[in-house]
Amino acid sequence: MARIKASVRKATEARLRRVAHAATVFIDGDDFVAVPVDPKLNTGDDYQVNHEPFIRVKRTLMKLKRLEAGDVGVTTWRPFGPGQAEQVVPVDIHPLAVRPGNHPIPPAMAEAFAGRTAVHEQAYQGHPMLSVCAPIRNSMEEVVGVVEVSASLEPERFKVDQLDY
Numbered sequence: 001m002a003r004i005k006a007s008v009r010k011a012t013e014a015r016l017r018r019v020a021h022a023a024t025v026f027i028d029g030d031d032f033v034a035v036p037v038d039p040k041l042n043t044g045d046d047y048q049v050n051h052e053p054f055i056r057v058k059r060t061l062m063k064l065k066r067l068e069a070g071d072v073g074v075t076t077w078r079p080f081g082p083g084q085a086e087q088v089v090p091v092d093i094h095p096l097a098v099r100p101g102n103h104p105i106p107p108a109m110a111e112a113f114a115g116r117t118a119v120h121e122q123a124y125q126g127h128p129m130l131s132v133c134a135p136i137r138n139s140m141e142e143v144v145g146v147v148e149v150s151a152s153l154e155p156e157r158f159k160v161d162q163l164d165y
Contacts, residue, residue, distance in 0.1 A: 004128055004153045012130050013119060015068045016149045020117060020134040023064050023074070023147040029138035031056050032076065032145050035088055054089060061091045064149075073150040076136065077109065085109060088145065108133045112146040121153075128153040 031053035041048060061074045073091070080086035084102040111118035112133035122129050129150055136145035 009130065009153060012151050012153055013132065015070060016072070016119075016130060016132040016151055017117065019064055019067050019072055019074070019149045020132040020147060022067055023061075023149065024117075024134045024136070026060050026064065027057060027076070027136050027147060028053075028060070029136050029142075029144045032078075032088065032136050033138060036078070057089045058091070061089060061147075064147075065091055071151055073148075075148050075150075077103070077146045077148060078144070079105075079113060085113075085146070109146050109148070112148075113143060115143050 034053040035049050035057060037048045037050055057076065061076070065072055065074050075090040076088045077085040078088050080102055083105055085105050086102055105113070106120050106122075108118035108120035108131065112135050115135050117132060117134040119130065119132050122131065130153055131148050131150040133146050133148050135143040136147055138144045
């Protein structure tokens, strides 16, 4: 991977933190919890979801994606099994494989599930990415999920919107 300028990383992290903070305010955690038809099952590629809350959360995520200039990916996660998270309402493809539906919980996501915002770096096809994970809370202020906001640290070479299945 290429060496990333500290100023690029700092500016990208600041931008992602602003979007993640807005997400903690605007994502309705009660709707988020109501998305899966059966919380014991993966929502899966066939989207076994309750459509009304799914659409409300998805609209919020689409607006958050446009909040800041530049390429930003947004997705939401819920805990699913020991040390695993399931992607619940994606707006973008996640840079890491999430099939058959679960993803190991990285330290930053674990921090968000514990109620704190955290940052982690990852790579996709050799391109450095930065993600900010923040908690999603319900109306009782309980953490019910995580929003992950990510961006490329090489936006001139690679963009989140280039990710595909």
